Amino acid sequence: MTSLSPDQIIRQEILALSAYHVPPAKDMIKLDAMENPYQLPSFLGEEITRITAGAHINRYPDPHAAALKETLRTSLSIPDGMEIMLGNGSDEIIQIIMLAAAKPGAKLLTVEPGFAMFKMIATFTNMEYVGIPLRPDFSLDLDMMLTAISHHQPAILFLAYPNNPSGNLFDEAALNKIIQISKGLVVIDEAYHPFAGKSFIEKLPNYPNLLVMRTLSKLGLAGLRLGFLVGRPSWLYHLEKLRLPYNVNVITQLMAEKIMQHYDTLQHQADIIKQTRTKLRIFLESLKGVEAYPSDANFILFRLNNASHVFKQLQQRRILVKNLDNSHPLLKNCLRVTVGTPEENDYFCNTLQDLIAEN
């Protein structure tokens, strides 16, 4: 018997996908992935070293991560009556939610341009994807959204708040309206909350169809992989069944618990990033032919002539940003830069200024 080949076994939608591309970053100034550029203060680094040295990595982790959840609950003021579900990054939580809802023909609705993983994971899980365009200034087109919601009746609606890759917070009243008229589940993805200051977490008690997702990745702990979902027990009870029991490892649980007891330290770093964001945007706006969009996140989207060419030239000078040119019609000639340290930002700004002068 000859066996079947991969393309006879693997689903057509998966064969058609291209894998999520992460460019090599060795020796690069990495301003492409919204990482926090700062290390933990040394007192915390030492405490963590001590804790992990004694960790029982011969044992499976606590499947409920009870201690960590308790720390999150107090440090992030989770409303009473709401549960927390932990994920190996919030990407895993997106996948759990979609897996749970992926009945044949069930739809996932989101905005475009938006977070790329929403569409990718819709494909993984066999959900029907619906992407509704934002306005050219990346604000939400409420009328178009309301029409699309009543027409498609999505099982799930995902919105990043602030949005990635545009960096803006959507209008709060518009989001309230969307949650109210949606019959399906609405998930607000607050990955950039530390830089925005606004949240839907305190509105959870008002809406039975709302869940709020957060992550520690953009806060300085991208390497730990910890995301979490907050919402009513009636939702999380079922989602928990799809969470693999040991998805958050021993080291992540111990480290995150300790670090979150010093949440003010991380928030302080985020505040510094917010201040440098303002400087970076003012500089970008001052460059001839550059349009920089307002940001409530730790990155800035900007538009300039010959973006793809400038992107390559930046790369040759060891600066890695994200090239969004050709990723969506509204992002023609757009690049996205993560706010780095003042030194990294200066090097980026000076290099960009030279390149624009040369081109």
Ligand SMILES: *Cc1c(COP(=O)(O)O)cnc(C)c1O
């Ligand atoms: C970065 C990002 C995430 C992913 O976070 P992880 O917790 O690292 O998986 C989720 N949502 C948005 C909008 C992001 O930009």
